[in-house]
Amino acid sequence: MENALGLLKIHVQRGVNLAVRDVVSSDPYVVIKMGKQKLKTKVVKKNLNPEWNDDLTLSISDPHTPIHLHVYDKDLFSMDDKMGDAEFDIGPFFEAVKMRLEGLPNGTIVTRVQPSRKNCLAEESHIVCEDGKVSQNMVLRLRNVECGEVELQLLWTDIPGSTGL
Numbered sequence: 001m002e003n004a005l006g007l008l009k010i011h012v013q014r015g016v017n018l019a020v021r022d023v024v025s026s027d028p029y030v031v032i033k034m035g036k037q038k039l040k041t042k043v044v045k046k047n048l049n050p051e052w053n054d055d056l057t058l059s060i061s062d063p064h065t066p067i068h069l070h071v072y073d074k075d076l077f078s079m080d081d082k083m084g085d086a087e088f089d090i091g092p093f094f095e096a097v098k099m100r101l102e103g104l105p106n107g108t109i110v111t112r113v114q115p116s117r118k119n120c121l122a123e124e125s126h127i128v129c130e131d132g133k134v135s136q137n138m139v140l141r142l143r144n145v146e147c148g149e150v151e152l153q154l155l156w157t158d159i160p161g162s163t164g165l
Contacts, residue, residue: 004059004159006097008090010067011055011153012041016139018048018148021073021081028083030150033068034058043074057157063094069150071142084142086120090154093127093136097156102132110134122149 012030020026025046032039037058044050058067067090071083096110104110108129113136115121122141127134135155142148 003061005063005094006060006159007157008058008060009055009155009157010039010058011155012052013151013153014049014051014053015071016049016149016151018050018071018142019083019145020048021083022046022075026081026083027074028071029074030054031070031072032056032058033070034060035062035065060090060094063090069140069152071145071148071150082144084145084148086140086142086150088120088138088140088152093134093154093156096127096129096134096136101129101134104129104132106130113138 010032015028018026018028025048027043027045028050029043030041030052039056041052041054044052066087068087070085073081073083075081092111092113101110109126110129111127113125115123120140120143122139125136125138127136135153137153140150
């Protein structure tokens with residue numbers, strides 16, 4: 001965690017309308033990659049609308065590095081099948097974290113991030129202040145696949161003793 005600015009907790013909530021990769025269903029899991037870091041959720045068996053509710057934590061040293069999300073279908077006797085991918089940028093989220101927004105009323109929307117050709121957002125995403133902490137809920141539309149979305153929540157944690165921000 002050399003030169004880390006802080007920790008980004010990614011709460012991988014659920015998948016919606018994921019693609020079929022086995023006979024009638026899939027056994028999906030999510031892989032999150034940022035630079036050399038790679039994290040994975042648990043596998044949810046036979047489910048196209050899985051509830052992962054897994055927390056994955058990345059050490060952030062450069063908030064401009066994109067984060068890649070890949071969904072796979074777990075297979076026992078062959079390579080896992082790809083079920084789509086997405087990419088997201090934490091730049092706007094990191095800018096809100098840097099503002100040090102303690103004292104704002106709960107539920108205050110700090111920034112709205114619009115879906116565009118440059119991101120994989122399926123809908124407008126809000127960066128919100130709750131209990132002095134900044135969070136962002138996002139729904140990512142998967143690329144390179146016929147259908148599917150993944151819902152995430154981002155939370156920031158300062159590293160004690162870090163001079164990051």
